[in-house]
Amino acid sequence: MSQTVTVGISDLNVVRAPNVLVTYALGSCVGICLYDPMAKIAGLSHIMLPSSAEMASIKTQVYKFADTAIVALVKKMESMGARTIRMKAKIAGGAQMFAGGGNSSLASIGQRNVAAVKAELARLRIPIIAEDTGKNYGRTLYLDAGDGSMRIKSVNRGEWVW
Amino acid sequence: MCLDALREIGNIGSGNAASALSCMLSRLVNIQVPKIRILDYNEVSDNFGGPETLMVGLLLSMNGEVNGMMMFLLHKDFAHMTINSLLGSDLQDFSEVGEMELSAIKEVGNIMAASYINAIASLTNLKINITVPDICIDMVGAILSVPAIHYANISDKIIFIENQFDAANESADVQHAQSHVLMIPDVESLNKIMDSLGIGL
Numbered sequence: 191m192s193q194t195v196t197v198g199i200s201d202l203n204v205v206r207a208p209n210v211l212v213t214y215a216l217g218s219c220v221g222i223c224l225y226d227p228m229a230k231i232a233g234l235s236h237i238m239l240p241s242s243a244e245m246a247s248i249k250t251q252v253y254k255f256a257d258t259a260i261v262a263l264v265k266k267m268e269s270m271g272a273r274t275i276r277m278k279a280k281i282a283g284g285a286q287m288f289a290g291g292g293n294s295s296l297a298s299i300g301q302r303n304v305a306a307v308k309a310e311l312a313r314l315r316i317p318i319i320a321e322d323t324g325k326n327y328g329r330t331l332y333l334d335a336g337d338g339s340m341r342i343k344s345v346n347r348g349e350w351v352w
Numbered sequence: 353m354c355l356d357a358l359r360e361i362g363n364i365g366s367g368n369a370a371s372a373l374s375c376m377l378s379r380l381v382n383i384q385v386p387k388i389r390i391l392d393y394n395e396v397s398d399n400f401g402g403p404e405t406l407m408v409g410l411l412l413s414m415n416g417e418v419n420g421m422m423m424f425l426l427h428k429d430f431a432h433m434t435i436n437s438l439l440g441s442d443l444q445d446f447s448e449v450g451e452m453e454l455s456a457i458k459e460v461g462n463i464m465a466a467s468y469i470n471a472i473a474s475l476t477n478l479k480i481n482i483t484v485p486d487i488c489i490d491m492v493g494a495i496l497s498v499p500a501i502h503y504a505n506i507s508d509k510i511i512f513i514e515n516q517f518d519a520a521n522e523s524a525d526v527q528h529a530q531s532h533v534l535m536i537p538d539v540e541s542l543n544k545i546m547d548s549l550g551i552g553l
Contacts (some may be wrong), residue, residue: 198394199500215403215493218501238393238497238504254504287498288411288486299501328494330404345406345491346447 192336197221200254202235202263204270211333214221216283218300220307220323221331222260224316225338226272232335233272235263239299240306256306264314279311280320280340280352282331291328300324320352355388357551358513362386364475365468366515366533372467376460377437377519384516391510393500399514400425400532403493406446408484410461411498414469417478417544419498420537422468424461424485427490430529433519434460444487454487461485468533476548499536512536 192208199219205211207230213221216236235253235335242255252258264274284304304323311318322329322342332341340352366383369429374381389399397403410424410430426434428446435443439458441445443453465482473480503510515533537545 199497200393200504215397215497217490217494217497219497238501264552275507285494287409287488287490287494316421326488328491330491345404 194332197234197236198230199236200238200251200259202233202253202262202266204231204233204260204266205335206231206270207335209335212331214330216329216331217285217287218303220256220281220283220285220300220303221329222256222263222307222311223282223331223333223338223340224260224263224267224277225280225333225335226235226267226276227278227338229270229272229278230335231267231270231272232333232338233263233267234331234333235259237303237307240302248250256303256310260307260310260314264316274314274316277316279316279318280333280338280341281307281311281318282322282329282342282352284323285328286324286326287328322350322352354546354551357546357549358388359386361472361475361545362388362513362515362535364471365513365535366517368467368471369464369515369533370517372463373460373517373519376463377434379437379519382518384518387514389512389514391512393496393504393510395481396496396500396510400492403491404492405492406493408457408497409488409490409492409495410465411486411488411495412461412465413483414480414537414541415483416481418476418480418537418541420535420541421502422533423495423499423536424464424484424531424532425495426457426531430517430519430531431457431489433501433529449489458485458487461487464533468535472545473477476545478544478548483528499534501547503538504537510536511542 284300
């Protein structure tokens, strides 16, 4: 029987086949799916902000930032037997929920999150094989550790499998 | 003491906003005693029926002497009712929403926010400006990620004053449509509000 494990906001988790990871309602946040097809180990991280470097606040919340969360996810997966060299990434989210130009730093946060995630994955040499980012709607993301498929669900806009 | 003061601010603001709403819709609008919440991001959307609940979100920024955000969250029924009573339409589903309907909802948000802020501004003697609202119809978790991200720079918790509005339907008490107003001041502004009321944090 497969279990579904929920990943909260600024959180991450790792499961083995046949379990499934889910994170609900990604807005401007980005969900990063990492999958090792040999070991059938899947990891999912839900980040809120691009970089911990520009934050003055305490560094306890490593799962909140793209630059610290992805490394932590890779380490956690490796400790369960996955290998970084075999990992493939799929990413989703980074939408711009409100059109408004009033607050420009807020408006572009989705894009900046996606850019930071891509830069970090490039640094770790993990290829991105699928991407559903940007636009203006929320997404719920399911990652199946059985085959590494990423399923995206939206409101009124349908469902996709990547 | 501080919580009481915040609750009172919420009460005065939402009382004003509710009478504006009641005028616009020509219906009875009840308000609940406001709740002051300090929550983890993950818990916020649980208040509204889980992260995937479909809601209409209106987002405004406050600036001037008080900075922060205001957010209106309308349940589906509430949004339908508002649109239908303003435009005399018979909308049942969001997939039929057009420019006109969105504009009507935004205007309602604008008027409600202005009355809310007006009340607080005259109470505290602070100058507060609000921006024109932006609208988004989507999962409540995704809508709330916007203020959550904004405040994530500062802390892992989010503090807000929550007001609930219940609008009774014409056909007596059958349908109660709900909406929520979240006022999310930043910490500095919170201190300013408290100071102006003569309460030190």
